[in-house]
Amino acid sequence: MARKPADQSVDREDILWAAAEVLHRNGYDSTTMKDIAAQVNLTAASLYHHFKNKDFLLLNVLELGLDFTIEKLETVANADLSNAEKLAGMIRSHVVCVTGNVAVGAAMVFEIRSLLNASLSSKIGDDTFMEEFVARRNQFFARRDYFEGLFRDTIQAGMDTGEFREVDAATVTRAMMGAHNWISVWFKEGGRLSGEELADVMVDTWLAALRK
Amino acid sequence: MARKPADQSVDREDILWAAAEVLHRNGYDSTTMKDIAAQVNLTAASLYHHFKNKDFLLLNVLELGLDFTIEKLETVANADLSNAEKLAGMIRSHVVCVTGNVAVGAAMVFEIRSLLNASLSSKIGDDTFMEEFVARRNQFFARRDYFEGLFRDTIQAGMDTGEFREVDAATVTRAMMGAHNWISVWFKEGGRLSGEELADVMVDTWLAALRK
Amino acid sequence: MARKPADQSVDREDILWAAAEVLHRNGYDSTTMKDIAAQVNLTAASLYHHFKNKDFLLLNVLELGLDFTIEKLETVANADLSNAEKLAGMIRSHVVCVTGNVAVGAAMVFEIRSLLNASLSSKIGDDTFMEEFVARRNQFFARRDYFEGLFRDTIQAGMDTGEFREVDAATVTRAMMGAHNWISVWFKEGGRLSGEELADVMVDTWLAALRK
Amino acid sequence: MARKPADQSVDREDILWAAAEVLHRNGYDSTTMKDIAAQVNLTAASLYHHFKNKDFLLLNVLELGLDFTIEKLETVANADLSNAEKLAGMIRSHVVCVTGNVAVGAAMVFEIRSLLNASLSSKIGDDTFMEEFVARRNQFFARRDYFEGLFRDTIQAGMDTGEFREVDAATVTRAMMGAHNWISVWFKEGGRLSGEELADVMVDTWLAALRK
DNA sequence: CATGAATGAGAGTTCATTCAT
DNA sequence: GATGAATGAACTCTCATTCAT
Numbered sequence: 001m002a003r004k005p006a007d008q009s010v011d012r013e014d015i016l017w018a019a020a021e022v023l024h025r026n027g028y029d030s031t032t033m034k035d036i037a038a039q040v041n042l043t044a045a046s047l048y049h050h051f052k053n054k055d056f057l058l059l060n061v062l063e064l065g066l067d068f069t070i071e072k073l074e075t076v077a078n079a080d081l082s083n084a085e086k087l088a089g090m091i092r093s094h095v096v097c098v099t100g101n102v103a104v105g106a107a108m109v110f111e112i113r114s115l116l117n118a119s120l121s122s123k124i125g126d127d128t129f130m131e132e133f134v135a136r137r138n139q140f141f142a143r144r145d146y147f148e149g150l151f152r153d154t155i156q157a158g159m160d161t162g163e164f165r166e167v168d169a170a171t172v173t174r175a176m177m178g179a180h181n182w183i184s185v186w187f188k189e190g191g192r193l194s195g196e197e198l199a200d201v202m203v204d205t206w207l208a209a210l211r212k
Numbered sequence: 213m214a215r216k217p218a219d220q221s222v223d224r225e226d227i228l229w230a231a232a233e234v235l236h237r238n239g240y241d242s243t244t245m246k247d248i249a250a251q252v253n254l255t256a257a258s259l260y261h262h263f264k265n266k267d268f269l270l271l272n273v274l275e276l277g278l279d280f281t282i283e284k285l286e287t288v289a290n291a292d293l294s295n296a297e298k299l300a301g302m303i304r305s306h307v308v309c310v311t312g313n314v315a316v317g318a319a320m321v322f323e324i325r326s327l328l329n330a331s332l333s334s335k336i337g338d339d340t341f342m343e344e345f346v347a348r349r350n351q352f353f354a355r356r357d358y359f360e361g362l363f364r365d366t367i368q369a370g371m372d373t374g375e376f377r378e379v380d381a382a383t384v385t386r387a388m389m390g391a392h393n394w395i396s397v398w399f400k401e402g403g404r405l406s407g408e409e410l411a412d413v414m415v416d417t418w419l420a421a422l423r424k
Numbered sequence: 425m426a427r428k429p430a431d432q433s434v435d436r437e438d439i440l441w442a443a444a445e446v447l448h449r450n451g452y453d454s455t456t457m458k459d460i461a462a463q464v465n466l467t468a469a470s471l472y473h474h475f476k477n478k479d480f481l482l483l484n485v486l487e488l489g490l491d492f493t494i495e496k497l498e499t500v501a502n503a504d505l506s507n508a509e510k511l512a513g514m515i516r517s518h519v520v521c522v523t524g525n526v527a528v529g530a531a532m533v534f535e536i537r538s539l540l541n542a543s544l545s546s547k548i549g550d551d552t553f554m555e556e557f558v559a560r561r562n563q564f565f566a567r568r569d570y571f572e573g574l575f576r577d578t579i580q581a582g583m584d585t586g587e588f589r590e591v592d593a594a595t596v597t598r599a600m601m602g603a604h605n606w607i608s609v610w611f612k613e614g615g616r617l618s619g620e621e622l623a624d625v626m627v628d629t630w631l632a633a634l635r636k
Numbered sequence: 637m638a639r640k641p642a643d644q645s646v647d648r649e650d651i652l653w654a655a656a657e658v659l660h661r662n663g664y665d666s667t668t669m670k671d672i673a674a675q676v677n678l679t680a681a682s683l684y685h686h687f688k689n690k691d692f693l694l695l696n697v698l699e700l701g702l703d704f705t706i707e708k709l710e711t712v713a714n715a716d717l718s719n720a721e722k723l724a725g726m727i728r729s730h731v732v733c734v735t736g737n738v739a740v741g742a743a744m745v746f747e748i749r750s751l752l753n754a755s756l757s758s759k760i761g762d763d764t765f766m767e768e769f770v771a772r773r774n775q776f777f778a779r780r781d782y783f784e785g786l787f788r789d790t791i792q793a794g795m796d797t798g799e800f801r802e803v804d805a806a807t808v809t810r811a812m813m814g815a816h817n818w819i820s821v822w823f824k825e826g827g828r829l830s831g832e833e834l835a836d837v838m839v840d841t842w843l844a845a846l847r848k
Numbered sequence: 849c850a851t852g853a854a855t856g857a858g859a860g861t862t863c864a865t866t867c868a869t
Numbered sequence: 870g871a872t873g874a875a876t877g878a879a880c881t882c883t884c885a886t887t888c889a890t
Contacts, residue, residue, distance in 0.1 A: 010853095027325050029241030032880060044881080046854050054881070110322060113239055165420070171405065171413045174398055175391035182390025193383065201383045208377070209421035245864060256864080258871050266864065434874095451749050453665030456859060468860080470875050478860065534746060537663055589844070595829065595837045598822055599815035606814025617807065625807045632801070633845035669885060680885080682850050690885065 010040050012050050013064070017103075020061050024103035024184075028058060028114035052129065055118035058111055059136055065104035066140065069097045070147055077150050083158035084207060090151060091176070091206055092199040098183045099195030105184035115140070148177060155210065164210040176206060222252050224262050228276050229316075231269060236315035236396075240270055240326035264341065267330040270323060271348055277316035278352065281309045282359055289362050295370035296419060302363060303388070303418055304411040310395045311407030317396035327352070360389060367422065376422040388418060434464050436474050437488070441527075444485050448527035448608075452482060452538035476553065479542035482535055483560055489528035490564065493521045494571055501574050507582030508631060514575060515600070515630055516623040522607045523619030529608035539564070572601060579634065588634040600630060646676050648686050649700070653740075656697050660739035660820075664694055664750035688765065691754040694747060695772055701740035702776065705733045706783055713786050719794035720843060726787060727812070727842055728835040734819045735831030741820035751776070784813060791846065800846040812842060 018039035022031050033044040033054055051057040076089035098105040115137060152173040158164035183198065193201070230251035234243050245256040245266055263269040288301035310317040327349060364385040370376035391414065399410065442463035446455050457468040457478055475481040500513035522529040539561060576597040582588035603626065611622065654675040658667050669680040669690060687693040712725035734741040751773060788809040794800035815838065823834065 026329060027239075027241065029239065030326070030329055033882085034880085043855055045856075045883080048882070049853060110325070113322070114242075117238065117242060167417065167420075168405075168413050171410065172417055174394065175414065175417060178392070178394025178397075179387035179390040182386065182393060185390075186386055193380075198383065201380045202387065205379065205384055205387060205421050208379075208423075209417050211420075244862080255872050257866080257873080260865070261870055450753060451663075451665065453663065454750070454753055457861085458859085466874095467876055469862080469877075472861070473874060534749070537746070538666075541662065541666060591841065591844075592829075592837050595834065596841055598818065599838065599841060602815040602818025602821075603811035604814070605818060606810065609814075610810055617804075622807065625804045626811065629803065629808055629811060629845050632803075632847075633841050635844075668883080679851050681852080681887080684886070685849060 010042060012060070015040050015042075015047065015050055015057075016061050016064050019057060020065070020101075020103040020107050023058070023061065023111060024106045028111045033057075055115075055133060058107075058115060058118070059133070059140065061104065061107055062111065062115065063136070063140055065101065065108050066143055066147065068101070068104070069094065070143065072097055073147065073150060077154070083154055083161060083163050084210075087151070087154045087158065087210075088203045088207060090154060091180075091203045092196075094180050095183065095199035095202050096195050098180055099187050099189075099198060102184045102187060102189075105181070109181040109184060148173060151176060158210065162212075165212045167210065172209070222254060224272070225276070227252050227254075227259065227262055227269075228273050232273050232277070232313075232315040232319050235270070235273065235323060236318045240323045245269075267327075267345060270319075270327060270330070271345070271352065273316065273319055274323065274327065275348075275352055277313065277320050278355055278359065280313070280316070281306065282355065284309055285359065285362060289366070295366055295373060295375050296422075299363070299366045299370065299422075300415045300419060302366060303392075303415045306392050307395065307411040307414050308407050310392060311399050311401075311410060314396045314399060314401075317393070321393040321396060360385060363388060370422065374424075377424045379422065384421070434466060436484070439464055439466075439471065439474055439481075440485050440488050443481055444489065444525075444527040444531050447482070447485065447535060448530045452535045457481075479539075479557060482531075482539060482542070483557070483564065485528065485531055486535065486539065487560070487564055489525065489532050490567055490571065492525070492528070493518065494567065496521055497571065497574060501578070507578055507585060507587050508634075511575070511578045511582065511634075512627045512631060514578060515604075515627045516620075518604050519607065519623035519626050520619050522604055523611050523613075523622060526608045526611060526613070529605070533605040533608060572597060575600060582634065586636075589636045591634065596633070603629075646678060648696070651676055651678075651683070651686055651693075652697050652700050655693060656701065656737075656739040656743050659694070659697065659747060660742045664747045691751075691769060694743075694751060694754070695769070695776065697740065697743055698747065698751065699772070699776055701737065701744050702779055702783065704737070704740070705730065706779065708733055709783065709786060713790070719790055719797060719799050720846075723787070723790045723794065723846075724839045724843060726790060727816075727839045728832075730816050731819065731835035731838050732831050734816060735823050735825075735834060738820045738823060738825075741817070745817040745820060784809060787812060794846065798848075801848045803846065808845070 015036070019031075019036045022035050022039055025031075026035065033047055036057070037044045037047050047057065051060060072093045073090055076086060076093055079086065079089070081089065118133070118137070152169050155164060155167070155169045155173060159166055159169065179202065187195075187198065227248065231243075231248045234247050234251055237243075238247065245259055248269070249256045249259050259269070263272065284305045285302055288298060288305055291298065291301070293301065330345070330349075364381050367376060367379070367381045367385060371378055371381065395410065399407075405413070439460070443455075443460045446459050446463055449455075450459065457471055460481070461468045461471050471481065475484060496517045497514055500510060500517055503510065503513070505513065542557070542561070576593050579588060579591070579593045579597060583590055583593065607622065611619075617625070651672065655667075655672045658671050658675055661667075662671065669683055672693070673680045673683050683693070687696065708729045709726055712722060712729055715722065715725070717725065754769070754773075788805050791800060791803070791805045791809060795802055795805065819834065823831075829837070
């Protein structure tokens with residue numbers, strides 16, 4: 001979690017991490033632009049220099065989180081490993097990302113609906129506004145599907161090679177996503193389990209569920 | 213599960229089911245009293261004859277959903293079954309509840325935070341208001357823990373009797389809760405799997421994860 | 425905290441006349457909802473009970489003014505008179521309307537552009553919103569053309585019967601509209617000329633311009 | 637009339653013509669400094685190197701338009717012609733100016749009110765600011781009266797010499813101003829009538845109205 | 849000269865809530 | 870009970886304007 005470097009130059013990404021934190025605390029609707037601005041020592045009006053509006057700001061937060069997570073995941077997904085090892089690595093990656101960035105993780109779980117409703121409240125003003133928003137939002141969802149697909153494909157591949165028992169890969173993947181996403185709800189830094197330890201438990205659980 | 217009564221006499225519970233639906237669509241903050249009222253052919257003002265304020269209304273929705281689910285669950289939890297059979301039954305119960313009542317299920321996942329923030333924004337006006345609210349909210353959370361505890365205890369018992377392999381019961385339970393809660397996000401009535409079938413997959417998955 | 429306003433019940437039309445006055449003073453953009461509300465002892469928020477938004481309020485003001493004027497005009501336009509007499513009556517009607525209602529008259533001259541720009545800033549929210557707005561706006565413009573057409577037709581008819589000399593009826597009509605509209609800019613109640621006297625001058629001028 | 641210079645060196649007058657155009661499209665209040673700046677490839681901040689503030693910019697636009705028109709008019713007004721010929725020339729001059737420069741013409745009609753309101757919103761900060769503004773604004777209005785006076789005087793003179801019939805010169809002049817100003821509202825370049833042709837119609841109309 | 853960043857002030861709008869009817 | 874009217878509070882967003890670079 002990147003803190004405020006100083007009080008001077010605030011750039012887009014600083015705002016995004018700060019925003020994620022506030023979002024995590026209050027949820028999209030209860031979070032005001034003023035809240036976010038305060039977190040980076042700006043006024044609400046100043047935020048509009050960096051983001052077209054609140055919806056875009058949310059979208060940027062989510063994109064940041066997803067990009068960050070996907071990047072980590074792809075390293076593992078592209079490695080030359082057995083499907084079991086690969087899945088283990090992917091689960092660990094995902095869980096570590098979530099525990100290391102609870103705020104963003106939570107945003108990705110809880111604010112999706114706000115993202116969907118967002119288009120409705122968008123002004124017409126500039127058609128470009130909404131068009132760009134919808135385009136980027138769709139891309140976000142596509143990448144989200146891609147992300148989930150990485151897990152599903154690995155499970156399927158493991159079934160094909162006989163490493164895993166036969167299951168409903170799509171549903172098991174969704175169960176897994178749910179389990180991992182839910183972490184951002186209950187995980188507390190400094191609790192009984194570290195992020196790494198939690199990742200171990202998850203890996204153990206899911207591999208057990210899939211073992212023959 | 214049972215809703216939609218006559219169109220004339222609107223009672224508290226009608227409003228709650230309707231509210232859950234709107235809440236599911238829009239989220240707590242984006243849902244206006246007017247939205248909820250419209251769903252039952254009332255005006256916003258009229259809602260105040262039935263509920264003290266919006267926060268209480270939400271609390272009532274959540275209580276309704278939780279009571280409903282716990283009731284089903286206790287039937288199984290108190291039955292004279294092996295721990296594996298019991299856990300299977302509980303999972304099935306939970307999943308069927310969620311799939312049969314996506315709206316309320318989603319509310320219980322997504323609007324908890326609103327419930328927490330609620331106390332903060334409560335008007336000080338009537339101390340009794342807030343006191344009662346906080347008391348009932350705490351009770352709600354206690355019952356929620358109790359609900360989760362039913363699962364955890366069964367897993368633990370299964371481990372104790374040797375039916376299940378040794379796992380971190382608390383964490384596995386949370387994984388399970390996450391997986392089940394997440395259902396309300398993606399499940400569509402009439403999709404590839406019915407609620408019952410989905411329940412089967414979940415039972416299979418979790419028992420596999422716990423088998424020795 | 426709902427308070428009782430001093431004035432009894434304020435209805436839509438009261439607001440419209442008041443709004444016209446403020447609009448006349450400040451122009452659409454410089455007029456705030458608060459300004460209009462203050463004029464009728466309401467808060468800005470209360471205006472939204474009566475009008476969907478500022479654009480609709482303006483539209484209502486203009487509709488009111490146009491309806492009022494057209495009604496007067498049609499009485500004359502449908503009477504059994506020579507074209508010269510008819511035109512005289514119409515001019516007198518128009519001028520008296522404008523001088524008797526400077527505020528609304530001015531609104532109809534100066535705020536048309538705001539009406540046109542209005543659609544752009546309308547929210548999507550409810551498609552119905554914008555659709556209704558555009559529909560009513562178009563109807564307004566159609567009625568405005570109809571209004572102008574009454575003059576043009578009478579001039580043309582007078583030319584056809586030989587009462588008037590040959591002129592470019594459309595352009596003369598526009599000159600006339602301009603002259604009459606402009607009255608709302610400079611006319612002061614209690615000045616050198618009463619509304620009736622001014623009407624006489626206008627009638628004299630235009631009939632002189634058209635006489636053979 | 638002459639606009640559009642190079643694209644590099646932007647000077648005050650370029651900005652004014654550009655501003656007039658934007659003003660014509662949107663009106664003073666809806667026109668932002670950014671809009672005007674964009675029209676000449678500058679940023680809003682840069683405009684402040686050329687004009688003290690938005691009010692002054694508007695004032696400059698109006699001054700430019702009025703000076704331009706008066707200059708043309710004085711040529712005719714000072715010529716050695718009969719009053720009828722003089723009035724014809726003046727009308728032609730005015731109409732041609734308006735049709736050739738719809739934007740500025742419209743600004744002079746529609747933005748006068750903004751000019752009036754401007755003083756009120758002026759920041760107190762620099763007294764000099766407001767003093768200078770008010771002084772120049774008053775001068776503008778004086779010149780505007782002078783402009784209208786040229787017409788009125790010619791009509792009066794024509795009545796005195798018996799060229800024109802007896803009318804209320806002041807009121808007829810205002811009717812004329814209204815008719816001419818209104819042109820900027822409806823005139824479209826490339827329409828049925830050219831500016832010159834429209835001028836002919838106007839000359840014909842007003843001389844007919846004044847002929848004995 | 850030009851500009852990117854920042855901001856105070858304020859506008860339109862929404863909404864939970866109250867109260868007289 | 871039910872509702873129409875009203876409102877205070879709060880929010881998103883805009884904009885003229887300043888200033889350091």
